[in-house]
Amino acid sequence: MATVKKLRATTFTTPSDREIVATRVIDAARRLVWEAWTSPKHVPHWLLGPEGWTMPVCEIDLRPGGAWHYGWRGPDGTQMEMRGVYREITPPKRLVSTESWGGDWPETLNTLVLTEEDGKATMTCTVLYASKKSRDAALGTGMKEGWSASYDRLDKYLRRMA
16 A cells, blocks of 8 residues: 655654654655755744744854854744754755754754655654653653744745745
8 A cells, every 4th residue: 555645744753762753744855855954045934933933043054063053033032042063964865963952951963864755855853862851851842833833834935945
């Protein structure tokens, strides 16, 4: 039986005590998804989380050992930042980097894998936490909703890019 890939729905799984995996199929070529994930020209248009947030800081040094830094501003003036370092870059299919929110949040290792079938890209993003406790704390923040909203925005943005 053929597998039907549902578009426009992000699925979340926890395959181990320390991981969260988000998977989304988007009706766009893998090369366009890669470009949207790795270019400071595109990231601020979709990686925003909840409605009303903006990304005034988007710095990407896309090379192994290169750093990235994102800064967001909420509608009420709240600001958040995260940064990391690229460990592996294999265009247009794999991107591995660290992620740090600072403060008490431990650094994670994030692995994005992009595949393509029939012109549709599947994004599989695995976040590896230092412990089950830190993974569960992250799940308690509402991150899945923000992540889904960003992927919804990416889907719309890519349709305009194509």
